[in-house]
Amino acid sequence: MAESWDDLESYRPELVALCYRMTGSAHEAEDLVQETYLRAWRARASFEARSAVRTWLYRIAMNVCLTALNGRGRRVLPAGLGTPGEDPDVPLPAAQALWLTPWFGDPAHVAEQRGMLRLALVASAQHLPPRQRAAFLLREVLAMPATEIAEVLGTSVPAVKSALQRARSRLDELAPSPEEITEPDSPAARDILNSYITAFETADMVALTRLLRDDATLEVIPSGLSLSGKRSCVPFLAEYVLTAPGLYRMFPTVANDQPAAVAYYCARPDAPFRPFGLAVLTSDTTHLVSITTFLDPELVAAAGFPDDPGRMP
DSSP: OOSOHHHHHTTHHHHHHHHHHHHSOHHHHHHHHHHHHHHHHHTGGGOOSSSOHHHHHHHHHHHHHHHHHTTOOOOBOGGGGSSOBSOTTSOOSOTTOOBOOOOOOOGGGOOTTGGGGSHHHHHHHTTSOHHHHHHHHHHHTTOOOHHHHHHHHTSOHHHHHHHHHHHHHHHHHHSOOGGGOOOTTSHHHHHHHHHHHHHHHHTOHHHHHHHEEEEEEEEEETTTEEEESHHHHHHHIIIIIOSSTTSEEEEEEEETTEEEEEEEEOSSTTSOOEEEEEEEEEEOSSSEEEEEEEOOTHHHHHTTOOSSGGGOO
16 A cells, blocks of 8 residues: 555544534544444455545445445434424424534545535435435536546446436525625624624524524424524524523634534523533524534534633633
8 A cells, every 4th residue: 555554644634524424423524433443454455446535445434334325314404303393382393303413523634625524415415315315426526537436436437427416406406596605704704703702692583583594494402493584583593592681691702614503502591501501603794594402512623612611721
């Protein structure tokens, strides 16, 4: 093998990102990449350099992913359970759902098609059959030619081209329009994120209402709540979430290459703030387009924040 084992480690970030796009789970992606390297280590003596090392690793990773996905349902966001509703009191069948999870990897290490890490696009890709999903990601994310994709997936070039055509057709129906995507470090995205955080910390429903686009959506995991339109989101947030100032402390971060905020919550004024969850935002240049809230305290630590917000530097 021309490359050393240490050289192979340089592929880890892009392998993790690819496995995340395949599975929709950041934790599972890490485990699958560990399994990929374990299999590669065991098979290193049989590698005959008939293909590039990168292609060899991706073949192993895709086989690992496809095995893991065999017979399993897709991971979803709440809207994936059905059409987003307008009534927060109508329960959704969320109990058995496999939820998409956020990703905190550094997109600077995954230069190709960074936007494909965004929550809505990862969720859309879950609608594709696993092998079709694999072909699409290898082509669109890693720019592999059809011949190399065929080698990775152990299939023919015509089969790859057919899979790509079907995948693109399906994703055209599902993927959000390009104008809804702004870079998380753009001034507009930072301003909207800061305004969102201030509105939450001060329970300023007027400011939050002004921030939401008329067709904004709100999704909450794991409750399965999915609301569409400002007229549905605002009453829910006013009645159940922003009930008083000072309940939340929030800090800006990035998840899925999108603006995001980790949240701490205290139940009463004399109680300490505890980790609460994460909100991932999609915005255009002037308004919030979507809020995806993960009610999982462990995501605060996963995003690199302490248990106690008082220990923030």
